[in-house]
Amino acid sequence: MKWVAVSAALTATLILAGCSAEQQRGFLPEGSTDATNHTPGITSLWVNSWIVLLAVGLLVWGLIIWAAIAYRRRKGQTGLPVQLRYNMPIETFFTVVPVILVIGFFAFTAQEQSKIEARYDEPDNVVEVWGKRWAWDFNYVSDDRYFQSVQVQIDGEGNPIESTMPVLYLPVGKTTEVRLESRDVIHSFWIVEFLQKKDMIPGQTNYMSFTPERTGSFMGKCAELCGEYHSGMLFEVEVLEQAEYDAKMAELEQGQVGPEYNPLQDQYFGDEAKAENE
Numbered sequence: 001m002k003w004v005a006v007s008a009a010l011t012a013t014l015i016l017a018g019c020s021a022e023q024q025r026g027f028l029p030e031g032s033t034d035a036t037n038h039t040p041g042i043t044s045l046w047v048n049s050w051i052v053l054l055a056v057g058l059l060v061w062g063l064i065i066w067a068a069i070a071y072r073r074r075k076g077q078t079g080l081p082v083q084l085r086y087n088m089p090i091e092t093f094f095t096v097v098p099v100i101l102v103i104g105f106f107a108f109t110a111q112e113q114s115k116i117e118a119r120y121d122e123p124d125n126v127v128e129v130w131g132k133r134w135a136w137d138f139n140y141v142s143d144d145r146y147f148q149s150v151q152v153q154i155d156g157e158g159n160p161i162e163s164t165m166p167v168l169y170l171p172v173g174k175t176t177e178v179r180l181e182s183r184d185v186i187h188s189f190w191i192v193e194f195l196q197k198k199d200m201i202p203g204q205t206n207y208m209s210f211t212p213e214r215t216g217s218f219m220g221k222c223a224e225l226c227g228e229y230h231s232g233m234l235f236e237v238e239v240l241e242q243a244e245y246d247a248k249m250a251e252l253e254q255g256q257v258g259p260e261y262n263p264l265q266d267q268y269f270g271d272e273a274k275a276e277n278e
Helices: 002-017 039-070 088-117 242-251 265-269 271-277
Strands: 125-132 135-140 145-148 167-171 176-182 187-191 196-200 206-210 216-222 234-240
Touching: 039 088, 088 206, 125 167, 125 187, 125 196, 135 167, 167 242, 176 187, 176 196, 196 206, 234 242
Parallel strands: 125 176, 167 234
Antiparallel strands: 125 135, 135 145, 176 206, 187 196, 187 216, 216 234
């Protein structure tokens, strides 16, 4: 048994050593493993879950193939095999192991989710994002600046025109809280490489907290079907050094754009709606 375990470990090591960088991160987006303080944990949970699932799959398929060969009908055999035979140790094993796996998946997922959902007591940077059909408004609360966008334009080949893409700026290494609001229907704020997305629901404020760990450009989009031009509800995220971030803030308009721009303001933000939400 010892040699079997050693052989399995060596085989797994050789397989992983031969994997590409994309395969080693479980085919998650390039640049996602170190994008924020949460992405290493999310990546680890994702990859390790797949390793366990593949191992279980190989074991189950191996047992199925072995049983099909070992208990096949031999030449000269007739009739049906015994139908009431059972093996208590094996049946106990097949019951206990799946329960342990389910509990393990739940525990590790809940642990990682609690880290992701935890809000900072005093974040360095607060941004309010408004989703609207089919664009975005960004309020840089900490800097008292804002940016309003219109729908991204698409070229003849169906690709977004870069100059029309709204950009959300974030400072690197700063604890950041993103407040998520919707002006009309349910949207979903998704920064692809950050491995996080969260719904934006009219009349309800949701939060996303993280710390960008490296500079660069990242892709963002709406992940909730919100109408005819949902696929064009795109944006970019640029994580900058503090000096560059400050320079970008200086270029933006001063102030904030709140619910007064909502087409359904009374329905979701009036006194009656607020009372219902409370």
